[in-house]
Amino acid sequence: MSRLLDKTIVLLICLALLVRGPVDAALVSWLCVAVTLACLGEVVPERMRPALPLALLACGALAPGAGAYLPLAAYDITRPWEDTRGRWRRPPSVAAGALLVCACVAGDAATAPLRLLCCGVACLLSARATQAERAAASNRQTRDALQGRALELAAKNRDLMDRQEYEVELATLAERARIAREIHDNVGHLLTRATLQVEALRVVHAGEPRVQADFADVGATLGEALDTVRASVHALREDSVDLSVQMRKVVADVTAAAPLAVELDVRCDRVPPNACSCLLAVTREALSNVLRHAAAERVVLRCVEHPGFFQLEVTDDGTARSAGGTAAGGAAASTGMGLASMRERVEALGGTFWAGPCADGGWRVFVTVPKGGAGRGAA
Incomplete structure (x- = not known):
């Protein structure tokens, strides 16, 4: 879009130069040709782009009417293009410059310096646009690299979070299994021993009904506690298995x-x-x-x-x-x-x-x- 604006400015400069002299059908025809070539320069493949300004320069050197629009050719002749290998290339600067000077001098000698000045302004506008395009391309590459780096860091962060959750869950399950073992090996065995002792005392005091009833209550309580401990151990063990x-x-x-x-x-x-x-x-x-x-x-x-x-x-x-x-x-x-x-x-x-x-x-x-x-x- 910026290049179309630059070419419009260059075209207005060319038209301002024509106001000073008579305008005939040849100038209008070459105006159409110059505008057409300038527009085609934005849509044709990059490898074909240098041929358009070179054709306009050749016409300017041969036809006096085409020389009025040489700044448009000068704008495109200084514009580089990218080849198939990704390298930037320009038209032969010496040959293009010589052809541009010859085209400017081929017309009215009195206006040749002014044409050359306008061509210089067009070249400066083209160089400024080229620098802006390269800066924009560099910025896009930097942005893409930063986005890629951000995505990579986000993926690594997700992996670390998953690893952390995995380690926490594994440690939790291991701790549950340890608690289940401790309860089973310690509390469960103690309750079992207490139950056996109560049963032994019941045998010793077999002739005492009142003591038998008390021992039966204690045995029932211990049995209930042992069942509760076993259920808790089984629940912990099942929860510890993922x-x-x-x-x-x-x-x-x-x-x-x-x-x-x-x-x-x-x-x-x-x-x-x-x-x-x-x-x-x-x-x-x-x-x-x-x-x-x-x-x-x-x-x-x-x-x-x-x-x-x-x-x-x-x-x-x-x-x-x-x-x-x-x-x-x-x-x-x-x-x-x-x-x-x-x-x-x-x-x-x-x-x-x-x-x-x-x-x-x-x-x-x-x-x-x-x-x-x-x-x-x-x-």
């Missing part, structure tokens, strides 16, 4: 010193402690096998909760191991201790286990644990 957090910790521990990209997707709400332990153990063993045997670069780990069971799937893109896997209850089982251990853990909860090569390469471990079987062996 499969998503534990999975992330297992992945971080196993891949701490290995260049292995793990895509983790855990979509489970509340997982019983024994099922959570089983799934974590299978995940740890599967990732360890990937690091030791698969030569993989990427692992996809998904754990999904279905209405009747929990499903775990670990798939890598490495080389398939020679030991094949079969579904639980199948014909031949793998001889590897790791696979056998995983199978035993899963089948102990009534689940199914399969491990073997994928059709498109890599290795796949597939586990399902029924929700009914997940409650077996709960503490």
Whole structure:
């Protein structure tokens, strides 16, 4: 927009010079040509732009009527353009300057100095516009770089916040588990011992009905307290088990010193402690096998909760191991201790286990644990 304004100013200067002399049809025709070339200079590809002012200069050197509009050509002849490699180029300055001087002198010799002065003003306007465009381009680059840096810092900040929340949640769960252990190992045992002592005293004072009633009340109170402690321990233990957090910790521990990209997707709400332990153990063993045997670069780990069971799937893109896997209850089982251990853990909860090569390469471990079987062996 600023260049169109500059060209309008240059055109008005050219018209002001024409007022001093007679105006004929040739001048009007060349006015149309000059305006057309000036407008085309704003829409044609940059590599074609220098040809337009050079054509006007050539016309000015040959046709006296075209010389009145040489400042428009001078404006465009000093304007650089950007080539395909991103470098700024200008028309040959010496040849263009010589052609411009010849065109100015070819007309009326009396007005040649004034034409040259107007051409100099046009060149200054063009140089000012070019400097402004480069400054604007530099400002845009700086703005884009700052915005990119801001987005990068925002992403890092989100990662740090997520990491902080993860660490806080992990510490909270660990503290709940510790409290549950302390209550179970200390308070629970003390209450159990007190209950046994009360029962022993009841046996000793078997012939005293009044004492028996008092001991029965104390025993009932201790039994109620013990049941309350057990319920609290179970609640704390269940609250201390968050499969998503534990999975992330297992992945971080196993891949701490290995260049292995793990895509983790855990979509489970509340997982019983024994099922959570089983799934974590299978995940740890599967990732360890990937690091030791698969030569993989990427692992996809998904754990999904279905209405009747929990499903775990670990798939890598490495080389398939020679030991094949079969579904639980199948014909031949793998001889590897790791696979056998995983199978035993899963089948102990009534689940199914399969491990073997994928059709498109890599290795796949597939586990399902029924929700009914997940409650077996709960503490």
